[in-house]
Amino acid sequence: MNVPLLDLRLQYLSIKEEIDKALSEVLEDCGFILGERVKELEARISAYCGVKHGIAVASGTDALFLSLKACGVGPGDEVITSTYSFFSSAGTIWNAGGRPVFVDIDPDTFNLDVSQVKGRISDKTKAVMPVHLFGQCAEMVPLLELASEAGLPIIEDAAQAIGATSDGRKAGSLGLLGCFSFYPSKNLGAYGDAGMIVTNDSSVADKLRLLRVHGAKPKYFHRVVGVNSRLDALQAAVLLVKLKYLDSWSARRRNNAGLYDRLLQDTEVVTPKVRKGNVSIYNQYVVRVRARDAVKEFLAKKGIGTDIYYPLPLHLQECFRALGYRKGELPRSEKAAQESLALPIYPELTPEQQEYVVSSIREALDLVSP
Numbered sequence: 001m002n003v004p005l006l007d008l009r010l011q012y013l014s015i016k017e018e019i020d021k022a023l024s025e026v027l028e029d030c031g032f033i034l035g036e037r038v039k040e041l042e043a044r045i046s047a048y049c050g051v052k053h054g055i056a057v058a059s060g061t062d063a064l065f066l067s068l069k070a071c072g073v074g075p076g077d078e079v080i081t082s083t084y085s086f087f088s089s090a091g092t093i094w095n096a097g098g099r100p101v102f103v104d105i106d107p108d109t110f111n112l113d114v115s116q117v118k119g120r121i122s123d124k125t126k127a128v129m130p131v132h133l134f135g136q137c138a139e140m141v142p143l144l145e146l147a148s149e150a151g152l153p154i155i156e157d158a159a160q161a162i163g164a165t166s167d168g169r170k171a172g173s174l175g176l177l178g179c180f181s182f183y184p185s186k187n188l189g190a191y192g193d194a195g196m197i198v199t200n201d202s203s204v205a206d207k208l209r210l211l212r213v214h215g216a217k218p219k220y221f222h223r224v225v226g227v228n229s230r231l232d233a234l235q236a237a238v239l240l241v242k243l244k245y246l247d248s249w250s251a252r253r254r255n256n257a258g259l260y261d262r263l264l265q266d267t268e269v270v271t272p273k274v275r276k277g278n279v280s281i282y283n284q285y286v287v288r289v290r291a292r293d294a295v296k297e298f299l300a301k302k303g304i305g306t307d308i309y310y311p312l313p314l315h316l317q318e319c320f321r322a323l324g325y326r327k328g329e330l331p332r333s334e335k336a337a338q339e340s341l342a343l344p345i346y347p348e349l350t351p352e353q354q355e356y357v358v359s360s361i362r363e364a365l366d367l368v369s370p
């Protein structure tokens, strides 16, 4: 049996007619950059998140970068974030001229350990960037309290978490700014790169709209130096079709997660925990397993796709050597990097495929020595 980590073709086939029609309408219009479809997508996503503004940009990375710029992050400024994330969280802080200050994770959720944030706030701290990893919100209530006491904006890296909730509130709507990625593998995935920032703050929204078009308003009159980060209409058309299905796809992922939880119950595999008050959209289903690399290799031989998110925490990346972090300094993340393994969780996965994945994991664990 073949079980890929993700099968985007199955999803495409299930909505092919709608997608093909939406794409051909854009081709007929020839309005390719920003425009009405992008505006409609901004309105739909901001309404979905329960916030006033949506600013569509070219990627999730740009959403983070422009949010940092809009918060005034520049040389010498520090931004506190999780060391256990996709590179963009820290790379954008660095590219804005700032310095990422890393905190370790809560080992149960892989999200930043909020209790470590307070101790890392300094007079240089300009913002806090929690990451809602794998589709589950970071612990936002105490973090929002802390940030408000310290007068710091929160930029949510909600790239993996559109539709996830924290005490009933949508990911991206909790901080000053929420950043989404529509990279194809996300629960709401475009057919290329795409991203969005959502916010309730009208003046920050205006700044972001300016920054994404080279800082120009009107055209060719540049108030600030911005970047080119315009979303194109083809991606907006795809996303408008898919948004209707997002919640049902995420519910199927949750259902699949429930089945894995049950099937793996009597094994030594540590299944992912969802914090009380959170609803996860399971962009990834990440387990912890002994002899992870050997298990991964065994599963690959059985035709099962898995991946490691992430094999090296950000504080140990070569490009951040100048920040001076040492091995062992953020041990929970370093341990997670050794143990974590993402299993296939996409909505179209069948129970038979999941049973095959779990029986293959059992076989693998029988083979690798304790």
Ligand SMILES: Cc1ncc(COP(=O)(O)O)c(C=O)c1O
Binding pocket: 059, 060, 061, 062, 085, 086, 088, 089, 131, 157, 159, 160, 180, 181, 182, 183, 193, 194, 195
């Ligand atoms: C946690 C996290 N942050 C940021 C990004 C960046 O998004 P993009 O790939 O759209 O630039 C991603 C996407 O992969 C992500 O998973």
